[in-house]
Amino acid sequence: MSSPTHANSYYAASANDKALRPQLTGEKRCDVCVIGAGFTGISTALSLAEKGKHVIVLEANRIGFGASGRNGGQIVNSFNRDIDYITKHYGDEIGKKMAKMAFAGAELIRHRIEKYQIDCDLKHGNIFAACNEKQFGELKAKKALWEAHGHNELELLTQDSIQQHIGSDRYFGGLLDRKGGHIQPLNLVLGQANAFEQLGGEIYEDSQVMRLEEGKPGKVVTTQGQVIADKIVVAGNAYVFGLLPEVEKKAMPCGTQVITTEPLPKALQERLLPSDKCVEDCNYLLDYYRLSGDGRLIYGGGTTYGARDPGKIESIIGPKMLKTFPYLKDIKIDYAWTGNFLLTMMRMPQVGKIGDHLYYAQGYSGHGVTNSHLMGEILSDAIDGETERFDVFASMPQYPFPGGRMLRVPYTAIGAAYYNLRDKLGI
Template sequence: MTRPKPLDRADPAAEAVRPLTYYHATANAHKARARLQGEHQADVCVIGGGFTGLSAAYELANRGFRVILLEAASIGWGASGRNGGQICTGFSSGMARIAAQLGREDAQRCFRIAEEGKVMIASNIAEHGIACDLQWGYLHVAPKPSAMDDLKEMQEEFDAYGYGGTELIDRDALMARLQTSAYHGALREARAGHFHPLNYCLGMADACEESGVAIFEDSRALAVEDGARPKVMTAQGSVSAKFVVAAGSAYLGGLIPAIRRKIMPVGSFVIATEPLPDDVASNLIRDDEAVADTNFVLDYFRMTADRRLLFGGRCAYSGFIPNNVEPWMRPRLRRIFPQLADVKIDYGWGGFIDITMNRIPDIGRVQDTIYYAQGFSGQGVVVGTVCGRLLAEAIAGQANRFDLLARIRHTPFPGGVARTPLLVLAMMWYRLRDAIS
């Protein structure tokens, strides 16, 4: 079923020439892993070494499965090692869309599943001593007065799903916490936050190996031969397994055609400033929260452990990320923090977000032996992690929770020549809506 298509533009090989990210420049000491060579056997072959693949591999190995994980580039090379590092609550779609498809009770189960992802991250960090600068606290900020109503609705939804304790903050109180006059207020969560996502992934790769997972880097799956015992082919080797888990997300390209059009790779850009003087850094975001605005094309930012402002945003629907993202991002940074107009930008990069049409994750089976999870739509840190567990549960024969999310229907994106122009049009509409509503 799966002869490889030509390389996708959202492809690790194409990314290899990109500039260094802040995360790669500050990665904990880690080893390079060998390329897959020769023929191998496993219970499960996991494709992709990001949050989802690492979590699935770890959870499977701890259930007694022999697991081989293939990563096309290096651990965390995809979105997992280049994101905003924000540990978010719930799903990118919000809960109403999920409830509309599954009913209120099952939507509640989905919300609990997402919350479990946070617990998994915290306990993996504690259990394996992963140094990744975990910090709790999150501010959803209102870029226009009408967005305060959205934040109230968000709070009501959180309350209705049993996630209490959030706090609405007015403009003056927010300005004491966040040194900008750009926002009209905020919703504060104590139980969401931020961390260094690449260091988390590197720590989880070590934890996987301690649990018996064999990890191969520079080992792109080029084809998956389906059947009762699928076989994954790389340039120099193969893995024959009882099950395959596809966790390549926006970077999977056309490897598994049946799931390709259910997501769209959308570029998002991030910059990291030079380290800021102590007094500037400690006042910019007083309580060191992660911050994101409520726009569809949102800005998100936070401080790093070494006092840089890490600032992300923008959406690129063309499939290309420019080598120099600073000209795109500096004006956005300046609009929020004019006092940083002349700050030096030390790092700038981009990555591909795996969006679905309805912004709800897309998980399922291509056939009985091939499972996948993708489409986290900008909130894959937590949800990708917990989906790794759901994949493992399903393969181990307890598919209740996996099937709950797999029941959600997804509309594929248009293919062929219409794909990009239609998305650009949709994008223009959302930008317009951000500006006028």
């Protein structure tokens, strides 16, 4: 039987730790069993281990196999829906509590990188790039909103000043967030996994969970073994199927694609991104890009609904890259891959508890790097009896996609096409 492998990505090729953890066999006992070794699962496990809990993590494939090891690597603050939207739709009290958490994920990532000396090419600062005047106006409003909630490391970039950061004439202006940043995401999750193991935690790869059995304690059954645990956390996000059907129908897997160039000459790197910040534009179907630690351009974008993998990623993303940077037309693409993230109806993370011992978190809707780290800490606190932040998320309604599995893909694709047209028209 062949061992599970990562997607053929730049991240997998440059991973600091390529060791395969053992498969679970026989029966194990622990305080908490976490299903999924991505950002949410490992963040939860590490936070629990820091509290002295005995935790076992089960992963069907490899650590960081899903979105955690395939994303754009951008540390972007707040949620897919910002503080003003949350306040409008959920009320002032929830809005104020969510505002206190909007920038906590980025802070936690930096704290762990420093505490555990994780080598993941951390660089500081991200830029939201406006493609038209309407988007630039929205960035002005975002700056005022975030500053009203205590985030003061922001700079509005004019059409002229943004070119000091991005070697492209595509943009009307932008917003620089110095509390944002970028990392090699697979190395970030692997570094935290190693820290978790150093604290006595256990990780089993190639250990797909087949079913959960209710009880006190609960039972998690894999293909070759089982774990008896007082508490269970389901943290597989877009890569968990069939364990919690009622939860899974509330979110939809979506695919995004990434390409990575060959290493670029230093002069070309400085032409592309002179300040070495990561960038995402303000379109509904956005482009995002940054320079890697070894000087490659990592460029992502596009969305396929229902987690369909496109056959030719480079043909989808290559033209997007060349629209932004036409002078890269002769640059070789070394890697191209796709990965799935999980979209929710309200574009907000979904967090909850089933019975007395089973917890779940899912659906970061494109803001998973920061939100998943935050959610791990929140789940850990809730399991340890501190439920204030957990209760805020859990109190928000979680709607299923209309039409169930058969119709949610076309409905959402139609909506995406509408917003894509709005992006092009600048309305």
